[in-house]
Amino acid sequence: MASEQAWWRDKAVWIFKYQKFVHILEKFASVARKYSYLRRLKAQIAGRPLVAIILSEQIGDIIACEPVAREVRKRHPNGHIIWLVREAYAELVRHHPDLNGYLVEKCPSERIYLLKTGVFDVVYNMHISHRKCKYCPEDPVNPTADQIGLTFDNYYHRGDILYMFSQAAGLPPITADPKMHIPDYVKQRINSLHLPDSPIVIHCQSSHVARDWPAANWNRLVKWLLETYPFPVIEIGLFPTVTIEHPNFQSLCGQLSLLETAEVIHRAQLFIGIDSGPAHMANAGNTPGIILLGQLYDFVDYLPYSGRYKRGENITILNDYGHPCAELPYHWVENAAQKQLGEPQFA
Template identity: 70%
Template sequence: MGFRPGSEWHQFRTLWTYRYRKYTHIAGKFVSFALKYIHLQRLKLKAGGRPLVAIILSEQMGDIIACEPVARDVRQRHPDAYIIWVVREAYIELVKHHPDLDGYLVEKCPSERMWLIRSGIYDKVYNLHISHRKCKYCPEDPINPTADQIGLTFDNYYHRGDLLYMFSQAAGLPALTDEPRMYIPEPVRERVASLKLPARPIVIHCQSSHVLRDWPAENWNRLVQWLIDTYRYPVVEIGLKPVVHINDSQYISVCGQLNLLETAEVIRHARLFVGIDSGPAHMANAGGTESVLLLGKLFDFVDYLPYSGRYKRGEGVTILNKFGYPCAELPYEWVQQAVAQRLGQPKFV
């Protein structure tokens, strides 16, 4: 077969690239499942008869941070158990240092997760996932019977309450409402201190993994310029890629330079966090940081609140939502006014 020109060749290459990745993934899943099953068997032997308990919430960042109280609740229920958190590789840091966990297991995909659950290797499972979030390569459709029994779906989950409240019920636990916490070890704090960032900055996070949660870049640039012109506080932008492009010594971008716990440590030291509905907003809640958060209509969810604890009680936070409109249509003046109210009158030296 010869090379095909133009769009036909592109389609041909795309198809076979997908097939290669699919079959490589499926083959790798068999190997990964077998190795993890053996690893968990050995773990149970080393645990000396302690029951093996799995908390399963492998993604997303904000979901895992919000559901941190689950680990504390499960430890109270199983004080003598060997408790692990099943997580995707990108989010290991969020559970690695939790004092109520004995370890973690890296999940390859939802299909592998279901194989391990059905194998009976776990003595008790708390599966926080909602049914039908499939792997893009595997044919299996992951099911959580507990979530199905209470009618929890991706179409209604935000109508049920905050992330912790509804995910804990999906796992068969009571509806939890506790404060989330972050566990940041001393070496991480030392690395952040070595960056010598300004003390008590305003920290901003401007871009999420979903465009429906974002606020326009021109608004962020305008807000940062106003902050620099009006207040003495420096502004530090976190995230993967900078949205603000201002040439001023009071603006600092650490985008793409920090891991998850380092990001949380920067937020923890902030005078004020201003951000969209995303993982760093959950870090701010868990770290006790005063915040202004920008929300908007997300699919069919209009009046929703992802946060438990202090943010749910309205303590130390201003949550802005132009109900029925996406975050992109949140008026700039609303955000500026909310930030000004949190910062108070400018104090010039």
């Protein structure tokens, strides 16, 4: 048994080493290709400044920081502005009217080499220092974020995502409402699904288990909603949590792109979810919401959202301070839903 475990351990180590070697080779090839592309681009734009906005991940961070593109456009009306982003999140910036394009970032280390070339005339980097690639030795540093003392240990203590990340980029603190830019073809795709009008949309799982609420509570909540109101309920996200079978319940988990998810949320009469990318979509789409928060690491009293949700407009934030989201009392969520939806319509 011990020898078998050692074999599997050694195999995992060698697989990681192989993946690391391939990744680093591909990274340097990618740097060369992108630098060549950017040099050609600079020649094409004929003296206009080449401006980079850098925030490559996550879904909620990119949506929250959408107003940065508008602010940078005001500062560089003649600039050629591109957003550096990971491929998985590119559609969030692809259709922004104040951007001239985007550049897919392979990893933070690749970004370091591109910035060292000096190919960009102006850079607005919203990343906090020391978010490294798991394969690369280089340590990304943002001197502007360091200068204002912004770290992963304190950023939620100091304000919402947009407020702090805009300062990390060297901009004044921005407080504008985020917006989603959804093209017509996405809306037509959602039309083709023939979804019910004005649903309640729920999102139950985040990328971090510490943000989640128990599956039993979600199933109980959906059962109560279906028994109490005539409104359809739709679950969105990557993986389903609700197991109820009911003609008025539908799961779209794993079936939608990011922008399609945003469009479904935009059409909802109410969004109920944990702190995650779809919650930021609801904020940006002017959808009334109920957001379930809880202690995250050392962050107890925090609010990630700017704009409408920060102002408290059509939003209920539930947080049992000092307790994780998993311990949020069930009846708090039910009561908040009843306040949003009105008196029960079924006996």
